[in-house]
Amino acid sequence: MYDVLVIGAGPAGCMAAKKSADAGYDVLLVDKMDLPREKSCSGILIQKSVQMVEAEFGKIPETTFSHPQINRGIVVNTEEGKTFRFESEGYNVWRNLFDQHLALKAEEAGVELKTARAISSREKDNGVTVKFKDREEEARVVIACDGVRSTIKKNILVASNNTNPIITYQTFCRGNVDLEVDFFHAFLNPELSQYDAWFNVKDDYLIMGVGVQDPSLMKTYHSRFLSFLKTNHNAQIDSIVKEEVGIMPHITPEFQVDLGKGRVFFAGDAANLLNPLGEGISSALASGYLAAHAIKSGDNPEDKLNTYKNSMEENIAYMIRQWKFLGGISTRFRCFLD
Ligand SMILES: Cc1cc2nc3c(=O)[nH]c(=O)nc-3n(C[C@H](O)[C@H](O)[C@H](O)COP(=O)(O)OP(=O)(O)OC[C@H]3O[C@@H](n4cnc5c(N)ncnc54)[C@H](O)[C@@H]3O)c2cc1C
Structure with a gap:
């Protein structure tokens, strides 16, 4: 039985896996695709993402950058014809190479990396059994980072009221x-x-x-x-x-965020975390980090999940503030102000 099984090797999963291995846990990280895999993304790492990656994974290698390497910010053109210019330097990366780099760094930290598509998960007395096409794996805790259409989340939260992506x-x-x-x-x-x-x-x-x-x-x-x-x-x-x-993820004014149930935590897009204008890497990294951190706390799964939920409050509040800010400058997103 693994201590931690992380499903999905995007930014959330790589961060969760690496942090768990750094804490001394026996970790399996699976992705349904062989790496490097394609991920449709603009590949802009905002400053917050750069800081988290550099703190945990070291310097981002040049080989992952696309030109222009520095992204200087975002220009928002509203429906009323107004233009808002937000300047803040970040990086411009190719997601296939960037995510592969994170996964390899996790592997260097001791994570076992495998290609396998998770189909379902089932809790048992002292752990979780995750079913794959040709086998099952067991872990004390699962961190599901399997993206917007998370199979694991659908399997566990049958009644989740997330809107269509x-x-x-x-x-x-x-x-x-x-x-x-x-x-x-x-x-x-x-x-x-x-x-x-x-x-x-x-x-x-x-x-x-x-x-x-x-x-x-x-x-x-x-x-x-x-x-x-x-x-x-x-x-x-x-x-x-x-x-x-x-x-x-389709974020609505209800801000439905799902962080897990029992011994299964959700992080990144799977948790329905996304900042305005499609910026999700920073939330993926932060939630992966905090999910892994929470595993160390408390004696039982409930304490660990509560620690994760509490530690995410600040990030969720920040996400809500950002959507409300967008609502303040854009008519079509005004619903976020209500
Ligand atoms: C067009 C577009 C542009 C974007 N541009 C930006 C941007 O510039 N900057 C930014 O910050 N964000 C951007 N985003 C959002 C960003 O891509 C996501 O928020 C981020 O990738 C979420 O990371 P994650 O680790 O949660 O999930 P993902 O990166 O989606 O990783 C999920 C992983 O899980 C794997 N997986 C899925 N199902 C299974 C399964 N059943 N078993 C095993 N593995 C599985 C997948 O193969 C994948 O590798 C953009 C999104 C889109 C669609």
């Missing part, structure tokens, strides 16, 4: 646009998306994306967004090299 559609293009390449640009005009639309640059790709609730409309909104960029920012698209569909 936001579907994202982005294209990697070659061409030119007259927007600053070292900023992430968000557009909140409802004509352009059902959530937000964005532009950012990675190496020589211009990335243009939209978030929708109805996946059948993603290409319609995306083509409107491209036309908008052509008209308003002189976008010239020479070719579309790649299309990518992704998902992110």
Whole structure:
């Protein structure tokens, strides 16, 4: 029996696994995909993420960076035509390489890393049995970091009232646009998306994306967004090299966050943690860290889960404040102010 079984080797899972191994626990980290695996993401590490990664994993290697390496912040264009510029330096990384780096660092710290898709989990007297396609593994505690559509969470919280996730559609293009390449640009005009639309640059790709609730409309909104960029920012698209569909938690004013049940903790997207405009890596890292930290506390699973929940309060309050701030500058997110 492992002390800790972590499911999902994204930022939440790698952080949870590494911190647990650092504390002397016997840890298994599984991901359904072989690493490096693709993860649809803009790959912007805000300063808070950079600090957490550097404190726990050391310097982020150059090999994971995409150009421009420094992201200087975010420019938000609201539906009323106002522009807000938030300057704060972070990094621009390729998620496949960045996540692989974190997983390898966790492995160096003593974590056992395996490729396996978790199907379900079952609590027993002194631990949890997790079922995989061809075998079962047992652990005293499970930290489920298996992303937005967490199989483990669905299995445990059958009645979870999370809303459907936001579907994202982005294209990697070659061409030119007259927007600053070292900023992430968000557009909140409802004509352009059902959530937000964005532009950012990675190496020589211009990335243009939209978030929708109805996946059948993603290409319609995306083509409107491209036309908008052509008209308003002189976008010239020479070719579309790649299309990518992704998902992110749909945060609503109820702020439904699920941190676990019994001996199974949820972290990152699986816990339904996401900051405005799709920034989720910092919450994934923080929740992975605090979940691992909580395992050391108390004698029984209930104490450990309560410690995790209490320690997350500050992060959740911060997330709520950020959504309310967005509600203050954007009509479509005004519901967060109520
Ligand atoms: C288009 C887009 C752009 C984004 N841009 C940014 C950004 O620039 N900056 C930012 O901070 N955030 C961004 N985000 C959000 C960010 O990607 C997530 O919040 C973050 O990846 C959450 O980390 P995580 O570890 O919780 O989950 P993930 O990174 O999703 O990792 C989950 C892991 O679990 C594995 N897994 C899933 N199911 C199973 C299973 N059954 N068994 C085993 N393994 C399983 C998956 O393979 C995956 O590796 C973006 C999201 C999207 C969709």
